[in-house]
Amino acid sequence: MIARAKYGLGATLMIVLTACSVASKTETPAENLVVQGSDGPLEDVADESKPSPAKAPLALTATDRLMLEQAERSCKSGEVKSFLEAALRSKPVRLRYFIKPVKTAMGIRSVESYSFPFQIMDYNYVTAESVEKAPGDREYVQLDINQAQDERFRVDWIRIDFGKNGNDEGETPDDDKTYGPQGFLIFAPTAKCWTLVEDGVAG
Numbered sequence: 001m002i003a004r005a006k007y008g009l010g011a012t013l014m015i016v017l018t019a020c021s022v023a024s025k026t027e028t029p030a031e032n033l034v035v036q037g038s039d040g041p042l043e044d045v046a047d048e049s050k051p052s053p054a055k056a057p058l059a060l061t062a063t064d065r066l067m068l069e070q071a072e073r074s075c076k077s078g079e080v081k082s083f084l085e086a087a088l089r090s091k092p093v094r095l096r097y098f099i100k101p102v103k104t105a106m107g108i109r110s111v112e113s114y115s116f117p118f119q120i121m122d123y124n125y126v127t128a129e130s131v132e133k134a135p136g137d138r139e140y141v142q143l144d145i146n147q148a149q150d151e152r153f154r155v156d157w158i159r160i161d162f163g164k165n166g167n168d169e170g171e172t173p174d175d176d177k178t179y180g181p182q183g184f185l186i187f188a189p190t191a192k193c194w195t196l197v198e199d200g201v202a203g
Helices: 062-077 079-089 091-097
Strands: 004-005 011-016 101-104 105-109 118-121 122-129 141-149 155-160 177-189 194-201
Touching: 062 079, 062 091, 079 091, 079 141, 079 194, 091 194, 118 141, 122 141
Parallel strands: 004 141, 101 194
Antiparallel strands: 004 011, 101 105, 118 122, 141 155, 155 177, 177 194
């Protein structure tokens, strides 16, 4: 599955969208955004940007620790796709880096209550509501990542039918057909990385 990441007004970078990349970018502060600490302390995660109210630490799994490390590398190197992957896989990553409520079609959602509309499953992206279904019944998703000069990035996503094999292995672009409404996510830069600000449906 391939997505086009556009930088600036003209250049286009092709990104292969798999679920096992390890990232890398230079950190670009955004002085116009308020930087806050996470809503609660995480074990093994230091956040000195601002003191947080005392809460019970969130227990971290081995996957959480790996994704926190991946997110940190991604933030430093500017690799948006790898940062998105870490945020999809780990709630502690979202609690650490998402610093403001998310605007959705259903209203404002706190970071704690927000859920992505798609997830990673077997090296592909699938809709969140079909994750628990049998492989043949899952709805696969195609991503298109575009980054602007001000370091914001937008992830457009749409359901995709991979044709006869039911996945993207051994298929040609002619076998792939998109369908259904198109959604999008918008991330804004912060002093330490990015934060998700909007989850919407394209008109």
